[in-house]
Amino acid sequence: xxxxxxxxxxxxxxxxxxxxxxxxxxxxxxxxxxxxxxxxxxxxxxxxxxxxxxxxxxxxxxxxxxxxxxxxxxxxxxxxxxxxxxxxxxxxxxxxxxxxxxxxxxxxxxxxxxxxxxxxxxxxxxxxxxxxxxxxxxxxxxxxxxxxxxxxxxxxxxxxxxxxxxxxxxxxxxxxxxxxxxxxxxxxxxxxxxxxxxxxxxxxxxxxxxxxxxxxxxxxxxxxxxxxxxxxxxxxxxxxxxxxxxxxxxxxxxxxxxxxxxxxxxxxxxxxxxxxx
Amino acid sequence: xxxxxxxxxxxxxxxxxxxxxxxxxxxxxxxxxxxxxxxxxxxxxxxxxxxxxxxxxxxxxxxxxxxxxxxxxxxxxxxxxxxxxxxxxxxxxxxxxxxxxxxxxxxxxxxxxxxxxxxxxxxxxxxxxxxxxxxxxxxxxxxxxxxxxxxxxxxxxxxxxxxxxxxxxxxxxxxxxxxxxxxxxxxxxxxxxxxxxxxxxxxxxxxxxxxxxxxxxxxxxxxxxxxxxxxxxxxxxxxxxxxxxxxxxxxxxxxxxxxxxxxxxxxxxxxxxxxxxxxxxxxxxxxxxxxxxxxxxxxxxxxxxxxxxxxxxxxxxxxxxxxxxxxx
Numbered sequence: 001x002x003x004x005x006x007x008x009x010x011x012x013x014x015x016x017x018x019x020x021x022x023x024x025x026x027x028x029x030x031x032x033x034x035x036x037x038x039x040x041x042x043x044x045x046x047x048x049x050x051x052x053x054x055x056x057x058x059x060x061x062x063x064x065x066x067x068x069x070x071x072x073x074x075x076x077x078x079x080x081x082x083x084x085x086x087x088x089x090x091x092x093x094x095x096x097x098x099x100x101x102x103x104x105x106x107x108x109x110x111x112x113x114x115x116x117x118x119x120x121x122x123x124x125x126x127x128x129x130x131x132x133x134x135x136x137x138x139x140x141x142x143x144x145x146x147x148x149x150x151x152x153x154x155x156x157x158x159x160x161x162x163x164x165x166x167x168x169x170x171x172x173x174x175x176x177x178x179x180x181x182x183x184x185x186x187x188x189x190x191x192x193x194x195x196x197x198x199x200x201x202x203x204x205x206x207x208x209x210x211x212x213x214x215x216x217x218x219x220x221x222x223x224x225x226x227x228x229x230x231x232x233x234x235x236x237x238x239x240x241x242x243x244x245x246x247x248x249x250x251x252x253x254x255x256x257x258x259x260x261x262x263x264x265x266x267x268x269x270x271x272x273x274x275x276x277x
Numbered sequence: 278x279x280x281x282x283x284x285x286x287x288x289x290x291x292x293x294x295x296x297x298x299x300x301x302x303x304x305x306x307x308x309x310x311x312x313x314x315x316x317x318x319x320x321x322x323x324x325x326x327x328x329x330x331x332x333x334x335x336x337x338x339x340x341x342x343x344x345x346x347x348x349x350x351x352x353x354x355x356x357x358x359x360x361x362x363x364x365x366x367x368x369x370x371x372x373x374x375x376x377x378x379x380x381x382x383x384x385x386x387x388x389x390x391x392x393x394x395x396x397x398x399x400x401x402x403x404x405x406x407x408x409x410x411x412x413x414x415x416x417x418x419x420x421x422x423x424x425x426x427x428x429x430x431x432x433x434x435x436x437x438x439x440x441x442x443x444x445x446x447x448x449x450x451x452x453x454x455x456x457x458x459x460x461x462x463x464x465x466x467x468x469x470x471x472x473x474x475x476x477x478x479x480x481x482x483x484x485x486x487x488x489x490x491x492x493x494x495x496x497x498x499x500x501x502x503x504x505x506x507x508x509x510x511x512x513x514x515x516x517x518x519x520x521x522x523x524x525x526x527x528x529x530x531x532x533x534x535x536x537x538x539x540x541x542x543x544x545x546x547x548x549x550x551x552x553x554x555x556x557x558x559x560x561x562x563x564x565x566x567x568x569x570x571x572x573x574x575x576x577x578x579x580x581x582x583x584x585x586x587x588x589x590x591x592x593x594x595x596x597x598x599x600x601x602x603x604x605x
Contacts, residue, residue: 006404013401017387017394024389024430103350104385107378109370110402270352273290 010110011118018122033130036082037138043074063209068145069235075142076231077203082131083162084169084201084226086120090193093177094186097272106269113174113261120170150236157243161230164250168225171257172197178261181268202228208237222253279323280454280486281347286356287510288317288342316342318510319356326453327484329476331491331501331518335598339510340490341380344456347488348378360454374403376454377447385446386431392442393427396449403450410449417445420475437468444472448479455480457489461496473499494591508598522593529567530586531560536579547574556581561588 022029051067054060065073093116096102105112139146150158176193180186198204200223207218207228218224229246232238238246291311295301317339324330334340345351347358349365349372358365363372386395400410418424421441426434431442440460447455460476461469477500480487491497497504497518504521506514514521531548535541535556544550547570548562562570567585574580 006401010401013398017390017398020394021387021389103378103380106350106368107348107373107376108385108402109373273351 011114014115014118015122015125018119019126022123022126029126030130033127034134036131037078037134040074040078040138044071047071047074063206065206065209071142071145072235073206073231075139075145076234077227079135080162080165080227080230081201081203082127082135083124083230084165086169086173089116089120089170089173090177090186090190093174094180094184097177097180097268098184102272106272113265116174117170124166148236150234153240154233154236154238154243157238157240157247158230158234160247161225161233161250164225164247164254165227165230167254168222168250168257171254171261172222172226175257175261175264178264178268181264181272197223197226200224201226202231206232208232222250222257225250225253278326280326280328281322281324281358281360281488283323283343283347283358284321284356285319286317286321286343286346286358287315287319287354288339288346288351289354290314290316315510317346317353317507320507320510320512322505322512322515324486324488326486328503329480329485329487329489329501331497331504332488332507333490333497333504333594334507338508340507341458343507344378344380344458344488344490348376348456349373350378374450375452376456377450377452378456378458379443379447379460380456380458386439386442388432389430391428392423392431392434392445395431395442395446396427399446399449405450413449413451414445417448420479421445422471435468437464437471440464440468440472441475444475451483453485455485455487457487457491459491459493460489461491461493469493469495476500494589494594498590506594506597513597518590521597522587522590527564528561528588529564530588531562531567531571531574532582532584532586533558533560533574533578533580534582536581541578 047067047070051060051062051070054062059066062070093102102112105115149155172193176186176189179189183189200207200218200221202224203226207215207224210218229250233243233246290313292314293305294310294312295305320339320343332340332343342351346353347360347365349368352366361372361375363369363375365372385399386392387398396414399405400407405413414427415424418427421444423438423441423445426438427442431439434442444460457476461472464472473496476487476489479485480500487500489496489501502518503516504514504518505512506521514524530551535558538556540553540555540558544558544560548560550558551561552559560570571583571585575583
């Protein structure tokens with residue numbers, strides 16, 4: 001019990017200290033937070049142009065999505081990506097491995113992944129606190145594109161899927177960062193991942209637009225939890241039974257990715273040479 | 278019982294070797310030549326509780342690699358080591374709560390926050406009760422004269438101030454073993470003396486076991502009685518620091534001040550002139566011939582003041598390193 005309390009106190013202290021650190025560079029932080037809303041404006045214009053090109057009718061449907069559905073989908077994808085994107089996580093881990101800063105996690109009684117997780121939670125909490133009202137404003141502006149408020153089970157499932165998006169996003173990017181124990185430099189890996197995840201997560205296009213058998217294959221990967229699944233749940237595209245299956249499959253991916261992270265960390269530390277003096 | 282025990286400890290690295298130029302870079306994409314660097318070669322030593330031992334050697338001798346092994350940062354290629362009864366590279370938390378490693382000045386502190394925040398995080402990580410934590414923090418900040426700086430962001434501190442904060446962070450959990458890698462590197466003389474004085478006082482009070490590497494011999498002379506000298510991965514000397522001068526320096530220095538403003542021109546016949554600012558001269562003479570030469574000088578010249586000194590420690594160590602390197 002005492003040990004558990006002590007562990008929780010460490011996590012809380014990491015979280016609190018990370019929040020304080022995040023608030024140091026106020027101007028940069030506020031700018032970065034607000035600029036993230038720009039892509040949604042361009043996406044609305046882009047989809048507007050696509051739907052206009054297919055005809056003047058406002059009820060025109062492409063692959064089951066009206067223009068309004070596409071705007072609603074894009075907005076929910078933006079929310080999902082606010083949970084699942086981890087800017088700087090992979091490159092930060094790689095830099096710490098390369099320049100030796102990772103050694104503080106080896107000499108202190110603290111776990112590297114645990115520390116990184118709570119550090120990232122802190123970053124996200126500060127981001128949501130600042131971005132909450134801009135998000136509300138954007139959703140209010142686009143309120144006509146949403147058909148109805150989801151029922152309570154679907155809404156709860158949507159919230160769980162957003163948390164899954166955060167955990168899956170964290171575990172994928174930390175796993176890539178840990179590859180630096182072998183490669184030292186992982187920027188190419190990050191570039192490839194960003195390109196692939198933009199497509200495979202459903203950020204670029206809804207995944208149910210893809211033809212078979214590609215759609216079925218992509219649905220088996222963990223990337224859909226980064227954007228497509230949370231957006232789909234909140235748009236009411238899954239019935240309750242499908243929702244539970246999707247969430248269960250997501251939890252299985254968390255277990256697999258967590259195990260891979262642990263394996264990479266333990267193997268990586270064995271070959272670590274403590275560079276940087 | 279020894280606190281640090283090292284037996285036949287070795288660490289070998291595979292290092293990529295690349296020639297200069299474009300063609301070598303392109304060849305390196307397909308085929309790379311690796312060679313084995315034997316950073317530490319089957320070294321062995323023991324350190325008792327409360328000892329403060331200097332671990333000396335030229336750059337690349339294997340000092341830092343040995344410290345990394347003892348702190349559990351890296352795995353050995355072969356051999357064994359125990360610190361406080363633990364095998365360091367097993368990295369168990371019980372061991373990590375009982376030792377500290379200070380390596381460089383940007384190690385444990387949060388760069389953008391005041392050091393105070395890092396200290397509070399350390400309190401939680403090391404599970405230190407609030408009252409002893411505050412007592413220790415007050416004591417350490419007073420001893421290192423940084424009490425008023427702990428609320429200032431770390432990035433705004435000078436190198437010397439940052440180093441002192443690093444030392445505080447390392448000592449808050451009262452480690453029984455402290456591994457110090459170049460604690461005064463890059464510091465000005467004032468900061469060097471403050472760190473040195475603090476280490477001497479704190480180690481004596483807490484009876485910590487300390488293994489210190491430093492290229493700054495004033496640190497070593499001020500703090501350590503025993504020195505382990507390592508070169509090219511092998512231990513060359515393990516014993517009292519004073520023995521190094523006796524064992525490896527076959528010369529002594531005579532400091533002379535002549536009457537008047539001139540110095541004699543034929544002093545080379547007595548020994549090697551290593552410095553001269555008329556009317557003062559420093560002569561280096563063979564140790565066993567010292568009485569004869571000193572008598573001859575006093576007999577022949579009008580000398581106002583005379584002194585005999587051991588060769589400085591750094592000179593003896595530098596000679597030791599160069600002798601051993603050229604022997605191989």
